[in-house]
Amino acid sequence: MQDKINQLESFIKTLPIVDHHCHNVIDKQPNIELPLAFVLSEGDSINNPLFLNQLKSTLIFKRSIKDIYKFYYDKDFIEDQEENGEIDENIIENEINIKRNEIGTDNIMREVFTRSNIEAIILDDSLKFSINSIELPLKSNLWHSQFTKVYRVIRLETLLEKSLVDAKIKGMTFFVWKSYIEKLYRDTIDHPIDGIKVVGLKSIVAYRCGLGVENPSIQKVLEEFENVINEIQNVTAATTAKTNQFNYRIENKTIINFFIHIAMGVSSTLSRPIPIQIHTGFGDSDLSLELSNPLLLKPLIESYPNVPIVLLHCSYPFFREAGFLSWVYPNVYVDIGLAIPFLSINGMKTSIQSMLELAPIDKIIYSSDSHYIPELFYLGSMWARNIIFKVLSKSLKNNEITLKESKEFAFKIFKTNCLNLYKL
Numbered sequence: 001m002q003d004k005i006n007q008l009e010s011f012i013k014t015l016p017i018v019d020h021h022c023h024n025v026i027d028k029q030p031n032i033e034l035p036l037a038f039v040l041s042e043g044d045s046i047n048n049p050l051f052l053n054q055l056k057s058t059l060i061f062k063r064s065i066k067d068i069y070k071f072y073y074d075k076d077f078i079e080d081q082e083e084n085g086e087i088d089e090n091i092i093e094n095e096i097n098i099k100r101n102e103i104g105t106d107n108i109m110r111e112v113f114t115r116s117n118i119e120a121i122i123l124d125d126s127l128k129f130s131i132n133s134i135e136l137p138l139k140s141n142l143w144h145s146q147f148t149k150v151y152r153v154i155r156l157e158t159l160l161e162k163s164l165v166d167a168k169i170k171g172m173t174f175f176v177w178k179s180y181i182e183k184l185y186r187d188t189i190d191h192p193i194d195g196i197k198v199v200g201l202k203s204i205v206a207y208r209c210g211l212g213v214e215n216p217s218i219q220k221v222l223e224e225f226e227n228v229i230n231e232i233q234n235v236t237a238a239t240t241a242k243t244n245q246f247n248y249r250i251e252n253k254t255i256i257n258f259f260i261h262i263a264m265g266v267s268s269t270l271s272r273p274i275p276i277q278i279h280t281g282f283g284d285s286d287l288s289l290e291l292s293n294p295l296l297l298k299p300l301i302e303s304y305p306n307v308p309i310v311l312l313h314c315s316y317p318f319f320r321e322a323g324f325l326s327w328v329y330p331n332v333y334v335d336i337g338l339a340i341p342f343l344s345i346n347g348m349k350t351s352i353q354s355m356l357e358l359a360p361i362d363k364i365i366y367s368s369d370s371h372y373i374p375e376l377f378y379l380g381s382m383w384a385r386n387i388i389f390k391v392l393s394k395s396l397k398n399n400e401i402t403l404k405e406s407k408e409f410a411f412k413i414f415k416t417n418c419l420n421l422y423k424l
């Protein structure tokens with residue numbers, strides 16, 4: 001048996017990976033060092049020193065700072081520090097920053113993608129980054145394509161916000177806006193920018209009004225459209241045209257729910273319905289966790305049985321619920337990102353193992369949910385390989401699966417399930 005376990009381990013270590021959910025790397029300006037505690041968590045800790053400080057005593061921070069140090073220096077920091085009796089994380093972080101500046105973002109990315117054997121990524125480029133309300137630039141999608149094959153997902157809420165700002169500026173009536181957003185949506189999914197193809201949709205409805213997505217009556221949508229248009233303030237044609245930016249955040253449940261139904265309705269009529277990734281489970285304090293339980297998605301899942309829905313983030317802490325949904329609904333898939341690498345080792349293992357109590361292996365998709373720094377691609381792939389190995393080797397030991405099956409399962413989770421789902 002040990003020989004089989006070893007074979008599985010070395011197989012998983014070298015597997016090629018396709019990462020179906022991640023975000024853009026920051027365009028590092030001189031003098032900007034992102035605190036690791038901020039990048040290794042969710043939320044606005046960069047603008048809140050108390051919050052940032054408490055994150056330094058999480059297991060994910062303790063573990064990842066050592067992992068990143070090892071990535072750069074190829075040795076354990078702990079060995080150097082042991083004699084002093086304690087590990088000073090400020091020194092580790094400082095040494096990491098020295099290497100980062102020395103090597104430069106391009107070379108770090110190249111090294112990360114080579115070492116992690118990442119063949120393709122699907123970017124959600126709607127995640128922005130700001131310090132003290134000043135938005136800082138991120139690397140373009142095209143820049144990422146130097147290192148790997150790149151695809152995109154379209155964030156529905158961002159498209160919706162743009163259409164509403166345009167409606168305000170151009171004085172559109174409800175029905176003009178409705179045709180406009182339908183066309184905008186179709187054009188966006190049909191036309192690659194810089195040769196980067198849109199292969200999926202993404203929704204963060206959990207953050208705005210919760211996962212209990214309803215299908216509102218047209219009368220109700222019409223009324224709420226008027227309210228939303230009246231809400232949009234301080235947006236002028238001049239600033240929009242100049243910066244191509246808009247500063248409006250939609251939270252109106254009726255309008256968001258309406259657009260999700262439009263998007264999924266259109267998807268369901270396509271010969272190959274376009275999958276939708278939905279944020280479920282944990283995130284930052286902007287989220288009401290009780291409204292992020294994927295079980296709330298039942299009516300939406302049932303309304304579009306041919307549209308694949310991917311429950312992001314292992315739905316943590318609702319991983320069993322996610323596993324159940326993927327078991328009973330052919331159109332539900334589950335993602336393991338964010339849970340890996342953002343939980344403790346035990347948390348990562350428990351989440352994946354619990355989800356697998358029911359989830360079909362063909363429906364489990366790898367992602368890193370990397371954002372801002374290249375090293376997250378590395379941590380995500382390294383820990384996912386480690387955890388998937390732990391979970392599959394346990395089933396192998398229990399004679400639940402054979403060695404051949406365990407290798408096939410790993411290959412599916414890291415690559416082929418994603419290729420099949422997004423038709424890449």
Ligand SMILES: [Zn+2]
Pocket residue numbers: 021022023124369
């Ligand atoms: Zn994400």
